[in-house]
Amino acid sequence: MKKLVLGLLLLLVVLVIVIVVKTFLYPFTPIQKTTAQEEQIPISAISIQRFAGGIKIPTVSTVDSAAFNYAPFDSFRIYLQDAYPQIFEKLEFYTINTHGLVFHWKGKQSTVKPILFLSHYDVVPPGEYNPADTAAPHLFQPEDKFAGPITEIQDAWDYYPFSGNVKDGRIYGRGTLDMKNMLFAILEATDKLLTANFTPDRDIYFAFGFDEEVGGTEGALKIAEDFKQKNITFDAVYDEGGIISTKGSLSGINASVALIGCAEKGFWSARVRVKGLGGHSSMPPLHSAMGKAAIIMTRLEEHQMKPMVIPIIEQFFKNIGGTMSFTSKMAIANQWILQPVLLNTLSKNHSTNALIRTTTALTQMKGSDASNVLAPVVEFVVNFRILPGNTVADVRQHLADACKGFDVEIEDVRPAREASNVSPINSQGYAVMNRTINKLFPGVVVTPYLTIGGTDAYKYEIVSDHVYRFMPIAINNFEQQTIHNNNEYISIQNFSRMIRYFELMMKEYDTK
Template identity: 25%
Template sequence: MPSHNQVRKRSQLAFRSFLAMLVLCGLYQFFHLSPCMMRSEERVSGYFSTPTDSTDEPLCPLYDKVEFKDPDSSVYILHDDEFKNKSVSRLSRAIQIPTWIDDEGSDFTKFTKFHEYLETEFQRVFDAANVFKVNTYGIVLEFKGSNSSLKPAMFTAHQDTVPPGDPQKWDKGPFSGYYDGTRVYGRGASDCKNLLIGLLESMDYLLVKGFKPERTIIFAFGFDEESSGKYGASHISKFLLEKYGPNSLYHIIDEGFGVFMELQNKNFAMLATGEKGYLDLGIEVLQPGGHSSIAPDHTAIGTISKLISRYEDRLYNPILVNVNPTLNTLQCIAEYADIEKSLKKDILRAHFDEKSNERVIQLLLDDTNTKYNVLTTHAADIINGGDKANALPQNVTALINHRIAHGNDFDTIMDRITGIATGVAKEHGMGLIVEEEILIEPTLAGSINIKAIYKLPVAPITPINDEIWASLAGHYRTFYEDITYPEKFEDDVLVVSAGIMTGNTDTRHYWDLTDHIFRGQPGFTPMTSGVHGINEYIDADSHLHIVAFYYNYILSIS
């Protein structure tokens, strides 16, 4: 008979595998609290709660199902062959119009053809909406409600895609929109023309049924999400703030991976209610030039290399705080999935018990699939410098990208890099300038300059203890338990939990419009779906989930 430790180890391996699936799906990050991060007297609300062993209230409650107003139409959308073929055709033709962009210098005129397609294919939708073209290529569709006391609800997607890469590596052409009877292939099939077309299809069918909303419904489609949204969503946000004002929207639901997941014989729906922070840090080393035959002990390239190497040698401390939505993900897993008892106990105590928190941290750190998802990460991605073999480099630059965990912030990073850079500067007799503040005066040997190039705080957390979350969770329960997979739920329920979006979406620009921002969409996203890679695809059935769910959800809330 295996020992208790062997049983726990096997359970931990299964649990790490389970969490790795979440990570590989791109849905969630896990960040954890280390006792060395702060002294006990510095722990404040949001880090640990008052200790309690009470089991009266679940940490991951189930929400009452919400009755659909027109369930038969959702069933029709999911199962009618004629509707499915038309839906697949609409998505396929959208994929066939390239709308990929680069980080800089993109030609946005290509979006004109895409707009023409949308306006022709969904003429009924555009005719029913107040149409606004924001910064030329951003699309805002306003379906005006009759009750001005109801806050508008917004749904978003983006028109752009990443570049296709080498078309020769695709089994089907990246812009073929090929349908094999099960899947639709091509760039944007799952990120995220499927969502954009699905929203338009749901509204088109609502209008066929005579839809007249009380609540204003807004569709917002940016065009440069893949390069931070500075021309698209950024301008759309300013437009909406001027039109409606701050905190004026009921909610925003944006892209994300398909919410439906079957894990360890349990069905979950996971919606991201937060995003990691982001920081691009620029480092510049300036040194006098000269002939390489009389080189100093360390050239500018050697100096910056030493700084980067020392910085990379020190990983950030893992951290799990109560404000992190990932804690809700873990709690839902522990309360409903079949895991070993002591592990379950640790997870359910991790929000107030330091030792339990440490053990949950270690569980994730021990696995390479989850190790880097429990930390604020740093990655030296770009380095430039040097002109020729016999000339000393005078100006060498590097860019280090960071994804910031809840519980860390910009100061966490600036303090770390400043401390390391100070040591290097003193060793080499150089100056140090951080964020334009002179910490060590530049010398004849040169200087090290550090500056934040682009930064985004950790996203505000969407609450999950109010009617908006309960309504959305209840709609998902009804959709999957009663409409989509009734055979799966004869003796089961759908568990809806919060989580973290691994990447940043266009919602980074919409924080001032509402406190309720969700990232995720109906359907399922297999790990093999090729998002940002080759052979990107979407299951046709998964695409129909978008149309069928939003048809009744929009009908219900408006």
């Protein structure tokens, strides 16, 4: 018995030594130490004014096509023509499906593959705001004809959400982060380069959709199909997605991290109708339709799809691991034995859980309209965000398994979409981003990442194998929470860096 115990202790010691050695030998990306200071990039008053003016126009998209108000979208295009006459004069401009805006900047070598920069100019509704704020003094006064509908009086917004108010180094309003900022930064960079008589080495395209917030089927999808029909393929496509998450924003990571979305999750929303015995609540059945629905929903939450570390997340861990604690490094470097521990730890946090599994979100439920009536049918909606490596068919089977033993009907709320392709990091398109980010944000860790939300980018996979999702802004958790929320704003410093980023991307794409 003593020999057995000693043998086990020896094995344990050997195991610990192996784990420690493997941790030291694991090829974590070296963290570049730099003394370089972040460049303070000047920005002109006219650049701020043009951007703020675009925020004033309430280009709110709606799912209901019959309720879609296109008047602000027409006004926005006219506004751009007035604000950037040089761009409209020197670049080819055309529209797709009336409101999709496309620009073509001819380069010196039209035989090489062009690059494409995306944005969208529709925004989500502003929510509730205090109508008294529309009369508050602003640097740029909102135009009455663009004032949105006044809702219930609340103090949710400090400023009228379509004011483009500039105060304390910030620009406020719906769309300042999602994502008129990207559109105006691209145009400001282009205008600056045109003024300097710059001609790109290769053709550059811009494509600005108008319904990204409600699916992009009439904007980005139609534009991508038009490119496909014209046999135009791109060396790289750039859209929103990742950001620079400032130091302290990502738990356990002791650095600012530039998250380049090389892929995005798919999605499927399903409506589940659960049938039961209806009637008066005075004589309820042992199991009502609502009770049955509750069992199914509990199954879905307690038995979710299997977590896994996909290759893009493996690379993410390799890149950021050098900034993490030794314990975290051990888990990453020794997944051959510690992966269950790693997955269990990641599963406990909602943000990291989304990186390792197809997530399950119960979003809507409907039962009886009266407190004393049993509904014969109870329905709920579940939204899945599908991890690359899982398929829509996998998720459908997962939901069907959760519903076993009950009389249900399942229907799509919206057409399902598979997870995107994964774009490589050994391409010129990725390398240029890496180089440009390091110029503007010294000391930042650049890494591929999985974009959790949906973007227009995946629609352009039919015209490029290199699709990247990244917005060059450095923001903390609080600022991230203003996206689609009250008091959305961008700092002037971030906007100026965005302009410089796109200027360098266009100017130096072919620089070795």
